Amino acid sequence: MTREELYSNIIRKKSFLCVGLDTDIKKIPQHLLGGENPVFSFNKAIIDATADTCIAYKPNLAFYEADGWKGMQTLERTVGYIRSNYPDMFIIADAKRGDIGNTSKMYARTFFEQMDFDAVTVAPYMGSDSVTPFIGYPDRWVVLLALTSNKGSADFQDTLSDNGEKLYQKVLRISRDEWGGNPDNMMYVVGATRADMLAGIRQIIPDNFLLVPGIGAQGGSLAEVCKYGMNGHCGLIVNSSRAILYADSSESFAEAARAEAIKVRDEMAGYLI
Amino acid sequence: MTREELYSNIIRKKSFLCVGLDTDIKKIPQHLLGGENPVFSFNKAIIDATADTCIAYKPNLAFYEADGWKGMQTLERTVGYIRSNYPDMFIIADAKRGDIGNTSKMYARTFFEQMDFDAVTVAPYMGSDSVTPFIGYPDRWVVLLALTSNKGSADFQDTLSDNGEKLYQKVLRISRDEWGGNPDNMMYVVGATRADMLAGIRQIIPDNFLLVPGIGAQGGSLAEVCKYGMNGHCGLIVNSSRAILYADSSESFAEAARAEAIKVRDEMAGYLI
Numbered sequence: 034m035t036r037e038e039l040y041s042n043i044i045r046k047k048s049f050l051c052v053g054l055d056t057d058i059k060k061i062p063q064h065l066l067g068g069e070n071p072v073f074s075f076n077k078a079i080i081d082a083t084a085d086t087c088i089a090y091k092p093n094l095a096f097y098e099a100d101g102w103k104g105m106q107t108l109e110r111t112v113g114y115i116r117s118n119y120p121d122m123f124i125i126a127d128a129k130r131g132d133i134g135n136t137s138k139m140y141a142r143t144f145f146e147q148m149d150f151d152a153v154t155v156a157p158y159m160g161s162d163s164v165t166p167f168i169g170y171p172d173r174w175v176v177l178l179a180l181t182s183n184k185g186s187a188d189f190q191d192t193l194s195d196n197g198e199k200l201y202q203k204v205l206r207i208s209r210d211e212w213g214g215n216p217d218n219m220m221y222v223v224g225a226t227r228a229d230m231l232a233g234i235r236q237i238i239p240d241n242f243l244l245v246p247g248i249g250a251q252g253g254s255l256a257e258v259c260k261y262g263m264n265g266h267c268g269l270i271v272n273s274s275r276a277i278l279y280a281d282s283s284e285s286f287a288e289a290a291r292a293e294a295i296k297v298r299d300e301m302a303g304y305l306i
Numbered sequence: 307m308t309r310e311e312l313y314s315n316i317i318r319k320k321s322f323l324c325v326g327l328d329t330d331i332k333k334i335p336q337h338l339l340g341g342e343n344p345v346f347s348f349n350k351a352i353i354d355a356t357a358d359t360c361i362a363y364k365p366n367l368a369f370y371e372a373d374g375w376k377g378m379q380t381l382e383r384t385v386g387y388i389r390s391n392y393p394d395m396f397i398i399a400d401a402k403r404g405d406i407g408n409t410s411k412m413y414a415r416t417f418f419e420q421m422d423f424d425a426v427t428v429a430p431y432m433g434s435d436s437v438t439p440f441i442g443y444p445d446r447w448v449v450l451l452a453l454t455s456n457k458g459s460a461d462f463q464d465t466l467s468d469n470g471e472k473l474y475q476k477v478l479r480i481s482r483d484e485w486g487g488n489p490d491n492m493m494y495v496v497g498a499t500r501a502d503m504l505a506g507i508r509q510i511i512p513d514n515f516l517l518v519p520g521i522g523a524q525g526g527s528l529a530e531v532c533k534y535g536m537n538g539h540c541g542l543i544v545n546s547s548r549a550i551l552y553a554d555s556s557e558s559f560a561e562a563a564r565a566e567a568i569k570v571r572d573e574m575a576g577y578l579i
Binding site: 055057093095096098099100101102103105106108109127129130131132133134136137139140142143147148156157158159160161162163164178181182183184185186187188189190192193194195200203204207246251 | 328330366368369371372373374375376378379381382400402403404405406407409410412413415416420421429430431432433434435436437451454455456457458459460461462463465466467468473476477480519524
């Protein structure tokens with residue numbers, strides 16, 4: 034998907050919501066557990082209930098791998114379901130991959146060729162050749178970790194280097210200047226829990242989309258994120274996972290998820306005007 | 307596996323070789339391609355040919371995921387084969403995982419419970435709660451990326467912070483002092499291509515095992531690694547992947563792999579005296 038297509042979906046749907054499919058077999062409603070594939074049934078119901086409220090889905094690989102090869106089969110089936118039924122959806126593999134060049138090349142092949150993801154999250158620690166193999170697939174995206182939403186993010190990402198630059202700022206700068214990352218092929222993860230940093234981040238990468246986790250269960254504020262992070266073409270994909278998926282554990286879980294997604298979408302619509 | 311067991315295997319086998327199972331369907335001998343599962347057949351032959359020369363195997367997840375759920379099935383089958391036939395083997399998932407706490411917990415469950423790995427490689431960029439969920443499984447190990455063997459490693463790992471510490475040194479220090487990482491549950495990835503840094507690294511973490519990639523195809527020197535990195539209990543697991551796996555592409559590939567592994571083992575035996 035191109036940046037223009039993504040932006041036009043956002044405008045049409047008045048939403049920049051991404052629903053994170055962190056589907057945990059231990060948390061899905063009891064009544065699904067007897068079925069042939071409870072995780073897929075859950076995902077399908079969530080997707081059908083939320084597809085008109087969001088512009089992206091983000092399966093978190095960890096939750097599928099935890100069920101071994103059967104989990105990967107469920108993941109492939111989920112991606113296939115979205116592609117067939119909601120072809121305008123942007124699908125992100127939340128995988129946090131990154132390895133030496135020849136290995137990152139294999140991961141890129143996995144997510145962009147073997148599976149049909151639009152984007153994959155990548156960790157920057159190993160530098161250039163761990164990230165660049167993901168760049169250059171036409172209309173596919175790298176989503177590079179910059180400033181994450183978790184408690185531990187300060188351990189290294191905030192490290193001040195001797196030139197006065199923090200590590201996450203260096204990640205933004207190097208990927209922009211030296212790796213061929215541009216607003217048409219690279220997004221960045223910036224956590225909603227660190228929204229006060231967004232203004233500074235926008236000085237370094239004004240035009241790139243940001244994938245923003247951390248609203249909902251992690252406590253970040255959508256208003257703050259929009260205030261500091263939005264640009265002329267929205268520039269934000271805001272993710273919510275647990276708050277939507279597990280809004281209710283009864284047989285009406287999908288309706289509850291939809292209600293929660295609509296609430297977020299309606300708030301987003303206000304910021305898009 | 308405990309540190310003592312690992313060390314006693316090293317002494318008994320006079321080897322600290324880890325064979326990296328980076329099995330690429332595009333590189334395995336032609337004659338295997340007609341079989342039911344060429345990648346598993348290749349792995350099985352390599353394992354049977356090298357098991358007495360090495361103390362560890364390290365499947366690289368990227369190479370299995372690239373074949374989707376079938377690849378994960380092949381991975382599980384490979385791990386099962388090693389466990390059943392060579393129970394003294396240390397098995398490392400080269401996965402470079404790391405995510406927010408609840409997600410890293412899922413990854414730990416995958417590698418230590420769903421599958422039966424002894425260790426998993428983890429990327430430090432997201433800090434404490436991305437790594438600590440992997441610690442605390444009895445006799446299982448975190449292998450934390452510190453200074454990697456690839457070209458891009460200098461981009462961020464060498465970044466000098468305002469207190470005069472490089473990023474990889476900070477990773478070593480913080481994981482040691484603040485995360486409960488100790489020589490019985492944590493190893494570090496240090497690339498053989500950066501062997502000159504090993505003396506300094508040993509000042510920070512004298513007793514931990516290091517997993518050292520980069521000899522063979524990547525060009526690092528075993529002599530240098532041993533000179534600067536070995537400690538009183540060996541302290542090294544040195545990996546070779548491509549140089550062993552693809553030593554020969556004919557029907558005698560396994561014999562060629564064995565000859566290559568024996569060459570490395572014999573050199574190692576000299577350093578262990």
